[in-house]
Amino acid sequence: MAVGQKTIRVVIGKVGCDIHERGALILARAFRDAGMEVIYLGRYQTAEAVAKTAVDEDASVIALSDHTGSMRYIAKETVDALKKFGGSDIPVIAGGLIPKKDLPYLEKLGVTGNYGPGTPLETVVNHIREVTEIDWPKGEVPG
Amino acid sequence: MAGKAEEKNNCEVVYDRSLGGMVRDETQGFIPLKVFYTPEDIRDVEYNRDLSDPGCFPFTRGIYPQMYRDRLWIKSFIVSYSTPEETNEAFKEYLASGQTGLRLLADLPIQTGLDPDHPSSWNAMLCGGISSYALETYERMLDGLPLENVDYELAHMGMSSFLSFYSYLVAMMENRGLDISTLRGASINDPFRSKIVYGCPDFPTEIDRRICLDLIEFSVRNTPKWKAYAPNGVDPEQSGMTAVQEAAHVLAVATAVYTDMINERKISLDEIGPTVFSMDAESDFFETLCMFRATRRMWAKIAKEKLGAKTARAQSLRIGIRTSGLSLQTQKPLNNAARVSLQILSCVLGGVNSLDASAIDEAIGLPSKEARLFNLDTQHIITHEANVPLVADPLGGSYYVEWLTNKIEEEANQILRTIEENGGMWACLESGWLRQQIDSSRTRVQTEINEGKRLIVGVNAFQGEEGPINKAIENCAYRVPSKKLRLKTIADIRRLRAARDPNRVDATIVELYNATKEGRNIVRATIEAAKAGVTVGETVGVIRMAYGYGYDPLNQIGAPVFIKNLLGGN
The missing domain is CATH 3.20.20.240 (Methylmalonyl-CoA mutase)
Incomplete structure (x- = not known):
């Protein structure tokens, strides 16, 4: 069964010590309002825990949130952990305060969206619908 | 959407008389307001x-x-x-x-x-x-x-x-x-x-x-x-x-x-x-x-x-x-x-x-x-x-x-x-x-x-x-710190731990633990531990242990061996 035909299940991940939670909470609600299932693990998570949850819960997509400027590290760890747990087919999207210079790196890693503050919620919701309908390719990026 | 004049073909702009008009009659915190007060x-x-x-x-x-x-x-x-x-x-x-x-x-x-x-x-x-x-x-x-x-x-x-x-x-x-x-x-x-x-x-x-x-x-x-x-x-x-x-x-x-x-x-x-x-x-x-x-x-x-x-x-x-x-x-x-x-x-x-x-x-x-x-x-x-x-x-x-x-x-x-x-x-x-x-x-x-x-x-x-x-x-805007700087910080704290006077560290940690456990004010004990080079993570761990909690707030690591030896427990 194609992923797009069942209810979209989103794991929202905040990895490390970033405390800025407002964006993650607002998106969690927007995703639910759009008919998606949301698993939000809260703050202070490890990338491995986020990836493992996504695999165990058969998630359609992982949405990473970070406001410390460290998304490149968090995304790489998450993608690596997904590989480790056999979840490389799960697309990863990201948002928060992401330095512009990190965008090419994230795209190459296969992490899409990479939205900043003020992005209309429907843009993010539509993006999730898009990435969960296709087999999103992930490029190899050296550490 | 407010504030955006609608554009037609050939750059003909439709003039919107309400552009920039007020959309609220409440404060940011939802208090309704009258037009004026007397x-x-x-x-x-x-x-x-x-x-x-x-x-x-x-x-x-x-x-x-x-x-x-x-x-x-x-x-x-x-x-x-x-x-x-x-x-x-x-x-x-x-x-x-x-x-x-x-x-x-x-x-x-x-x-x-x-x-x-x-x-x-x-x-x-x-x-x-x-x-x-x-x-x-x-x-x-x-x-x-x-x-x-x-x-x-x-x-x-x-x-x-x-x-x-x-x-x-x-x-x-x-x-x-x-x-x-x-x-x-x-x-x-x-x-x-x-x-x-x-x-x-x-x-x-x-x-x-x-x-x-x-x-x-x-x-x-x-x-x-x-x-x-x-x-x-x-x-x-x-x-x-x-x-x-x-x-x-x-x-x-x-x-x-x-x-x-x-x-x-x-x-x-x-x-x-x-x-x-x-x-x-x-x-x-x-x-x-x-x-x-x-x-x-x-x-x-x-x-x-x-x-x-x-x-x-x-x-x-x-x-x-x-x-x-x-x-x-x-x-x-x-x-x-x-x-x-x-x-x-x-x-x-x-x-x-x-x-x-x-x-x-x-x-x-x-x-x-x-x-x-x-x-x-x-x-x-x-x-x-x-x-x-x-x-x-x-x-x-x-x-x-x-x-x-x-x-x-x-x-x-x-x-x-x-x-x-x-x-x-x-x-x-x-x-x-x-x-x-x-x-x-x-x-x-x-x-x-x-x-x-x-x-x-x-x-x-x-x-x-x-x-x-x-x-x-x-x-x-200021850029996030490099990998090199992060690695240096880890090396710095390890160097500090190795250079401390172990007797003074041990004594102040035991006192912090006891003061916490006995319900005494712990500020003086924390000051003395700080002077001995005890770190933030160690201070947190010792206080947690005195209450019977695990050393690490996130439960990912155990207490350092020397602290385990001093205080027992995890």
Whole structure:
């Protein structure tokens, strides 16, 4: 069964010590309002825990949130952990305060969206619908 | 969408007469407003009872008789870059530019109570501040700066930070042979904020509450010019509360902690002196300044009638401000200069006592130095060119301002009654009621933004194009620290641990453990441990172990072998 035909299940991940939670909470609600299932693990998570949850819960997509400027590290760890747990087919999207210079790196890693503050919620919701309908390719990026 | 003229083919622009018209008839915090106010709206106001002159109960118009003529507000802001050396250099530059308070912060792992070599530290290490894992980092950060008679402020999130960094300041003074009673400044030290805003995992609430009281008690006895407790409304409001909710929240938090202080530690409000609240300055100009006026008046009454404060000093409320970081936008960041300037002006008109203004590039990254200096200059311009602070409470007596001040007090009192009905603040924290208040307001705001009932310039209205000035601001924000710098920090803490005197470390750790376990005040033990080079993560772990919890707040690592050997357990 194609992923797009069942209810979209989103794991929202905040990895490390970033405390800025407002964006993650607002998106969690927007995703639910759009008919998606949301698993939000809260703050202070490890990338491995986020990836493992996504695999165990058969998630359609992982949405990473970070406001410390460290998304490149968090995304790489998450993608690596997904590989480790056999979840490389799960697309990863990201948002928060992401330095512009990190965008090419994230795209190459296969992490899409990479939205900043003020992005209309429907843009993010539509993006999730898009990435969960296709087999999103992930490029190899050296550490 | 409002603010965007509809474009037809061939560049023919349809003229929209309503472009730029008002879309709201309520304040930012949902208070409905009339078109104008009259004497009828404030006919119950009695000058002596409700307003009174500045410096007189209930301090609605300000807490000092001469207000800003005698003492301007303290100009401070958080300065914390990735390294102690960089932060030190910035402090010196800002002090030379007229900054009068040094607001200290640390990176996020340290504020969570984790040392830099903890597995969860890597991602956020050196982000938002220095990794102040031990006393030696403070010595480097404050090298060549005076410790006496400068206002230091601690603005961290976890209660472990307030304990550790107050201890570092005292330890530095003692090591330099200075009189610690000259230490000045304030510490947020608010156990409610640590939990409802940050969910900070360093300690459970029972330990948070004890540390808060220990710090107030130690400070009253040893550093009387230090305000060891500054209950915080800034971050709850930034997380979603309205102005009215913020006022009620911060008043309830202060009442809860001081009630415990009076009952358990037998320290009166008169011994503590003026109370400091850290409050938020949001974009709604009049609502913000009326919130300050209402909160001062409400605190004066609570302090006098509920907490038994006899002196005017103990009934008066100092308000320290952090302007809203949430109001700042990444789109067209030059507009943030207008937002911050208006917020600063509402603070000054509202009679606040210290001001930490957000920087215009703060939504993009850590503030750059030039953006910080712009903050200071804005305050200098308001003072010296606009002459705003010459007259105290210049809007006092305005029909609208007095009505709105009364309205905020009335609605905040309603919330205070609900808190009482729900068993008081500690019960409201544990039950999740406080968190629900934040969540429901935040959702309401977000719904209004989505529906275009709340316009944010450059974001959901008046988007426009960014030109070279905006682009330059985007390129100036401070960059996140490199991998190399993070690795160096881990090497530094390992080097420190290896270089310490093990006997002194062991002795101070055992004393900290025993003091915690036996219910003695733990501040002195923390100071001595700091002098021995004990780290933040170790301090947190030892205190947790004394309560029977595991060493690591995140349960990812065990206690170091030497601590296991000293104390037993995990």
